[in-house]
Amino acid sequence: MTRLPQERGLHELYAADPERADALVFGRRTYADRRGFLRGAGLATMSAVLGYTIPFHRGMPGGLIPAALAQETGEFTIEGKDGLRVLNDRPLNAETPAHLLDDDITPTARHFIRNNGLPPDSVDPEGWTVTIDGFVDTPLELSLDDLRSRFEVVEYALQLECGGNGRAAFNPGASGNQWTTGAVGNARWTGVRLADVLGAAGVQPQAIYTAHYGADSHLSGDPDKRPISRGMPLWKAMNPYTLIAFEQNGAPLHPMNGAPVRILAPGWPGSVSQKWLTRIELRDQVHDGTKMGAPSYRVPRYPVAPGEEVPGADFRIIESMPVKSLITAPASGTTLPTDHRTLEVRGHAWAGDEHVTAMHVTTDFGQTWREAALEPPPNPYAWQRWRAQIEFPTRGYYEIWARAIDSKGRMQPFTVGWNPKGYLNNAMHRIAVRVEV
Incomplete structure (x- = not known):
């Protein structure tokens, strides 16, 4: 596996050229075909880095940093604050x-x-x-x-x-x-x-x-x-x-x-x-x-x-903020105990001046979606609790993605269009989960 210079972070590398980053990080010799890569040695390397096989690897978009590797580290405590x-x-x-x-x-x-x-x-x-x-x-x-x-x-x-x-x-x-x-x-x-x-x-x-x-x-x-x-x-x-x-x-x-x-x-x-x-x-x-x-x-x-x-x-x-959701449990990187294949996933959703009408989650990189239970807000402008029970078919590395739909029918996208100051990013939140035998 090619080692990256220590001063270049994973996010920086993927930001510069996500397809080439696949090749550098996961050892693919050619990066013209991500799906081909994820059937060969590159898939084996990525699985080794994650510590698990990836059951739904065929749906994984090119140049995607696995959520397990994309998490920031390091907590900072401020007086009167906890874990920020x-x-x-x-x-x-x-x-x-x-x-x-x-x-x-x-x-x-x-x-x-x-x-x-x-x-x-x-x-x-x-x-x-x-x-x-x-x-x-x-x-x-x-x-x-x-x-x-x-x-x-x-x-x-x-x-x-x-x-x-x-x-x-x-x-x-x-x-x-x-x-x-x-x-x-x-x-x-x-x-x-x-x-x-x-x-x-x-x-x-x-x-x-x-x-x-x-x-x-x-x-x-x-x-x-x-x-x-x-x-x-x-x-x-x-x-x-x-x-x-x-x-x-x-x-x-x-x-x-x-x-x-x-x-x-x-x-x-x-x-x-x-x-x-x-x-x-x-x-x-x-x-x-x-x-x-x-x-x-x-x-x-x-x-x-x-x-x-x-x-x-x-x-x-900018006036009203766009529809958005967040996965708050489990924490990204969670590993299910042996003989456990079921997990409750939950979080919050909100939609600026509107309210959220539906929530969906996926575990196969967006190939299929299932509806999550969504609670009404206690008052307008409060975020809304959502929950979903997920069963994993086999051992491996999974990503859970979440998307919300607001009262005007607008849905969270997988990615958002660029703007000069980096505002209004309401792309789907995703977390990593590993399932043991």
């Missing part, structure tokens, strides 16, 4: 391994972290205020006590996902945090409806968009620069599940999740849900704050070739 993998330390960004997201309600300790700048030095709720101004009849300055006392306090399970979740899988690669699957969570958030607060301020007819401001600071230290200031159309701000939130899972927000108060705009990129919130301005135009312009949190209006340069005017702002 750090992607960047300035600003701090960390994701949650899929198998640690099995809870219906994501524990605060396992909720991902996405920062654009440096968090404020103090997140003491005493003296903290949120200003509502711009095109309103009565500008407001509200303390956390004001929010609690003047408006109805509500609590919902709401999914929140980074727009770049899945970026690591794009080829060619896109700049930014190399999220795999773990920049998503479904915590229970307590707060007040943003619509109620805006109603109290009096929305003027000119207002069409919000602008959000937080207490975090720019990495440069320049006080005149903002790390991020995004917004949303007024109709999304008036959605009853869009919140000004001050509790996470029944306790004050974690400092890295926006304490003491943040916006929660579920189903949209997490960047819309401003953390360390200090101000919401109503504007008569689409907000032009930091990271509102192309290509930030925007995708091309039309399909583009990998690596193609796209004019700024040809980007659209």
